[in-house]
Amino acid sequence: MKKLSPLLKEPVQPKAATDGIERPIGLIDSITENPDPLVDLASRHIVSARQFDCAKLMQLCRLAAVYETTPALVQAPLRGKILISAFYEPSTRTRLSFESAWHRLGGDIMSITDPASTGIAKGESLQDVAEMFNNYGDMVVIRDSNEHAIYDMLEASRIPIINAGNGTDEHPTQALADMYAIFKWRPELMTDKVPAARRVRVGIVGVPARMRTVRSLLLLMALFPQAFEEVVIISDNDDLFSEGQRKELEGAGLKIRESTSLDSALPDLDVVYINSIAWVGDTYEELGANLQLSTGSPLKPGSIILHPLARGAELSTDLDDTEHNWYFAQARGAVFIRMALLTSITQRIHQVMDTPENP
DSSP: OOOOOGGGTSOOOOOOTTTTTHHHHHHHHHSOOOOHHHHTTTTOOBOOGGGOOHHHHHHHHHHHHHHHHOGGGOOOTTTTOEEEEEESSOOSHHHHHHHHHHHHTTOEEEEEOOGGGSGGGGTOOHHHHHHHHHHHOSEEEEEESSTTHHHHHHTTOSSOEEEEEETTTBOHHHHHHHHHHHHHHOGGGGSSSOOGGGOEEEEEESOTTTOHHHHHHHHHHTTOGGGEEEEEEEOSOSOOSOTTHHHHHHHTTOOEEEESOHHHHGGGOSEEEEOOEEEETTEEEEOSTTOOBOTTSOOOTTOEEEOOSOOOTTBOGGGTTSTTBOHHHHHHHHHHHHHHHHHHHTTOHHHHHTSTTOO
């Protein structure tokens, strides 16, 4: 008989689903509920982080925290609704978190994971694909390595389309998940006036011109310039910003500095956002893969690490059991922030917020 691993001789108790629940509760307590900003999202396409303002982002985060802390409040507001999940580029977390969010809200899903299985392989235009989607579903979530694809579909679409990553352009819902993690970690960053001593310094290991996750995150961070003492872009690449990108961010109030040395920057960073993958065409390129984090890195005590995942050698697994690991909480929170967004777009926001259990 095959022997069990020693680790399996004793039963291992899974972590409780309520672990860390005090964080979203703290976020809820710090924001006054107001559904009005979310009503403005009803039936809207979501293609860019530029579509959000402070009020929308704060209320989305609050609703996400409600979903995360009190799942029994969910009254299946999307029962009878169908999501078309069209992922023409590899995805694990984004696709599954969207599908999990839709299922948790009571809806059904039709999933496409290979464009070769659709009429696109036979030369069908994206406009015609969008026209067919109109007849089959109530919303589309699409990821495509062609950054123009989603824009080509908008004119023909009569149902909302959500951008789940378009080439090197944007990934707005990943940025929502990133900000949700930061605000759970420190809710006071959402206030109008953050005391100077409480502002945080964020290091972003990546290339804003090439990485859609970084591009969208910076746009949302720019909505709260009072929260960030400084944003340090850490990279060994040239041409970090696309034309006009840095000017736009600094014009919104972000203080940006560039660095080529990760270890020299780490002791002063409260938040470290690291990524090394940029999608280009049908494949990806690694940028700054030699800039790596591990338990041997000079991380500031109490600092947190975020990563959109999937990770490579840039983020060592030996950090998983440290206080710095917020990347798993970041991935978990993505389900709830997407639930909040889907609820808002499908005009079910009052149905959720006005339940007897949540007056």
